[in-house]
Amino acid sequence: MAARGKFIVLEGIDGSGKRTQLEMLARACSERGFPCSQHAFPKYGGFFGKLVARYLNGEFGPLSAVDAHFSALLYAGDRFESKPAMEKELASGRLILADRYIGSNLAHQGARVSPDQRGEFLAWLKELEYGVYALPSEDLVVYLSLPAPEAQRLVEQKGRRDYTNLRRDIQEASLPHLVAAAEVYDNLAAQPNWVRIECWDESRHALRTQEAIHQDVLAAVDSRVLFGLSAVEKQHGI
Secondary structure, eight states: OOOOOOEEEEEOSTTSOHHHHHHHHHHHHHHTTOOEEEEESSOTTSHHHHHHHHHHTTTTOOGGGSOHHHHHHHHHHHHHHHHHHHHHHHHTTOEEEEESOHHHHHHHHHTTSOHHHHHHHHHHHHIIIIIISOOOOOSEEEEEEOOHHHHHHHHTTOOOBTTBSSSSOTTTTOHHHHHHHHHHHHHHTTSTTEEEEEOEETTTTEEOOHHHHHHHHHHHHIIIIIHHHHHHHHHHTO
16 A cells, blocks of 8 residues: 655735745745656646635625625635545545645634634634545645735736636735735644745845745755655655
8 A cells, every 4th residue: 555645735815925835835846856747736627626616706795894704714615526536546546736735714703803813713714624624634735924014925926717807806905904914824834744935135135036936935845744754765665
């Protein structure tokens, strides 16, 4: 029986470069001989993903009018649809790379709850995703940290996206929301399976290069995940 595969997630607020870093990481893993599957959430073509797109386009009302429990359920349902495929991939020993996962739901929907109720909300959402839906747990979460104003500026440079015709969806358009989501991410990053990587060079007041960020991502993955996989392979003579 193949050893269980590993699950790596890239997280961060909108505009932090997750997709670019995921593609760079996938190439590096393939070059090292680790076959991997890629997932990006939400999957806007799915049953729940279509509802997420409607939420982000403001069809259910402005951000302040949509209950965070409702939007969180949409995102969680979108991941639940992918659970069978992900479990099959992990059972076969494959490495899974994901652009966003449960942490994104915790950060963005948790940001929409008042600070005095946030702890209770996050506990509820973790129970939903990890407990009720029993979604696979991440072996490593790489958090790409970027100041919210810079992230919002980068969102404006994105090309047309499949799920919206808006320059910014309703979450991206709210700087206070992005600031609050970044704060939740900062707290989540204290968990032992998370690694925080700074994408902003404060001394230069500029973005770090994609390659510099990639090297930090790769170092975290090598030390936390791929090193362990290599050890298992050597033990079993793979």
